Amino acid sequence: MGMEDFKHAVLEGIPEELPARKERDPEVSHAPVRKDILNQKEKRLALKNALRYFDPRHHEVLADEFAQELGKYGRIYMYRFRPDYQISARSIDDFPHQSKQAAAIMLMLSNNLDYAIAQHPNELITYGGNGAVFQNWAQYRLAMKYLAEMTDEQTLVLYSGHPMGLFPSHKDAPRVVVTNGMVIPNYSSQDDYEKYNALGVSQYGQMTAGSFMYIGPQGIVHGTTITVLNAGRRLQDGSDGLGGKIFVTSGLGGMSGAQAKAAVIAGAVGVVAEVNPDAVHKRHSQGWVDEVYTDLDELLNRIEEARKKKEAVSLAYQGNIVDLWEKFVEEGTKIELGSDQTSLHNPWAGGYYPAGLSFEEANEMMAHDPEAFKKKVQESLIRQVNAINIMSKKGMYFWDYGNAFLLEAGRAGADVMKEDGTFIYPSYVEDIMGPLCFDYGFGPFRWVCTSSDPKDLRLTDKIAGDVLEEMAKTAPPEIRQQMEDNLRWIRAAEENKLVVGSQARILYADCEGRTRIAEAFNKAIKEGRITAPVVLGRDHHDVSGTDSPFRETANIYDGSSFTADMAIQNVIGDAFRGATWVSIHNGGGVGWGEVINGGFGMLLDGSEDADRRLKMMLHWDVNNGIARRSWARNEEAIFAIKRAMEAEPRLKITLPNVAEDDLLERYF
């Protein structure tokens, strides 16, 4: 479709005349059939809700079609209204617009729905199985039309994908405010989600799916690299770097697939077990894992060779992780780092494959004898933990990767509990991400070049690297390591070929780093060196945006990890300090009802307004979380917030006084 036709289609919104009926695209992956949760009366309501988007003269045709969709798939996606044009992160000026900010938002949300990027594009799901951008295609069409027509004096309001409309505002206000899955707290069970989503009144936005900030697998590769590097430092064996060190884990799936690539970037020998031959093949053909082994003896020989030569290489074991751990125990192999990324948040329906069964046998048993399958999973987890415990006693550092490994192993009766009821191994947020990154303000800052030109991205990489290099010269010892890790990452970023879709980059930076990089970008845009505006944003898995007691705020120990004030304050604060769009979600990562998370997007267009906004908003967006972490008595955060107060006299934070445990124990 030509450019003019594309613009016309966007501006048309929901067409007056019905487009031809469209079936699902057989070439792409589709969301699983959702639970049939509504009763007859509720199904009528779901249908009535869906028909609200259309002129009554079309109701008869559409009611029939939507009822079929609801019956067949458990949701009404309105497949007929999928646009004919290709959805992708085109260059910003290709989107019809009155407001550049709105055009940037169109670019970003289009990236989340690009067929090459989205997990189930026809169902508007970007990642994580249910991370939705919109609930149906009418919402998409309406939102695109509003964005194309709106000015910088209006704000588009999205309720779980539904465009409530454009409301008058002002140029410093967000152009879009997104809420996803916000429900009354007592109605936040898994089945509540299924019901409200089926009714078409709520959706699960995951983290960056519903906030239009997904940039493909690059984000997870960087986060995993940072984790592996810092896990290596926990070894404290006096050696420098990960050369010749072995990192063993499992999973070459959606997120876990990043482990192999991250191990290589970190300089280690990565060994990853994966039972699903298709997943192994996919990651191998993408170049994310270097070599594949099915024979354990051959694999062990290769590990020893790589150890000796200090090769940075990733080796897949096509088989069960339990067999791999047990082989290491049997052979007395030295392993320095260990983790697990099977999908144990979903243990009984394919997230974890038990040892002793082939992949096919396991699938068969799962479907036809779920009780026996559950027992197999539990036995397997006990075996896995026994082997890991032996390896750990010999000096391996093992951590839980936020996949409920310790939780499910503990439930299965494996030896993972201390006497006080806590786990014997740390989670990656408790030991690594929390104290080494988030508490100092380091988090997954990212940007997207709206020219969609790789040359612009190359220049932004250089600018960001130069800023970090300059900062590293005077950085205090507490954060110098973080600075250097990120410098190394950004200098090699282009070479690592991580861009899929929009011209995007991720980089962990603290408040000062994020601000100085953003200022430098804005200046380069003003001078015309960067040819078009740049969108700033971040993952929600960050310092301030997310309250999640089992992940992002797992290292908050003052009891407040079950509160969500930080995430709510954050989104409000970002909104009035100049964010171009803001979002707040229930759910994301660990599940509906388990987390509140938010994010922002900000367009830098080279203007003085953008310069003023970026300084104001980024300062709050990072320091809100540091302040909360410091009030929770986290030493690293106390250090960071004191430093922030020295740098900005208007910042005045309430600091904690720490009571001695001896004193408390006199009473309780």
Ligand SMILES: NC(=O)c1ccc[n+]([C@@H]2O[C@H](COP(=O)([O-])OP(=O)(O)OC[C@H]3O[C@@H](n4cnc5c(N)ncnc54)[C@H](O)[C@@H]3O)[C@@H](O)[C@H]2O)c1
């Ligand atoms: N990467 C991160 O930073 C991160 C952060 C938080 C949580 N997680 C968690 O990690 C888990 C994995 O995520 P994903 O998106 O990769 O899921 P996924 O389901 O796509 O991948 C998991 C893989 O593990 C394989 N597997 C299962 N049992 C196995 C076994 N016994 N031996 C070998 N392989 C086995 C599966 O075949 C599958 O390919 C999830 O629970 C996720 O929530 C990851």
